[in-house]
Amino acid sequence: MYGIRNCDSVRKARKLLDESKVDYTFHDYKKDGADENALNEACERFGWESVLNKRGTTWRKLDDETKAGVSDQGSAIALMMQETSLIKRPLITGGKQLLLGFDAALWGEIMEKGEL
Template identity: 50%
Template sequence: MIILYGIPNCDTVKKARAWLGEQGINYQFHDFKKQGVPPDQLARWAQAAGWEKLLNRQGTTWRKLDPALQASVHDSASAQTLMLANPSVIKRPVVDWGKDVTVGFDAQGWAARV
């Protein structure tokens, strides 16, 4: 089962969900806001995709963080601690395809998977 993790009002998540629906692909949606970020999955994503890719330093949430808190993120463990406390700082969507994990929406890359 494909699991798409994200926030329902995120434009990129909306595009990803629409694309999956148009392709007739069944998936489960995991809402970070309502269901939280599963710590064991976060560790898996960081290992699979890299914590640098998973941490959205371009987003509004990151820019609103205290500079000292931003500076404290220097490795996977510190990034995961921040992401658990502030799920909106995770680049979205995160998709668990079963065998691997992707971060962000890439219609071409996804089409090659299904």
């Protein structure tokens, strides 16, 4: 699981996984930086527009020139590598499912099927 330790969505996701006794490794973007391969995989699966979080404070604080420079997957990943708070989270990789964002109902269904 990739995310930021103090993010509300990440905390909810980790709590659910811990309560469900699901083993996972946590990669904290703030301590460990972003993983370019994981970002590429997420962008290929979900589209870079979904992986790049434009709804948060970090995006709103960027200058207009920086925002305008994000026009494709490569430029989005480059910016997310610099500003890890721009990555939608949590991101789950390595299991049977690739998941982006936290949806308790969906995650519950996936865990019931043993696909996480």
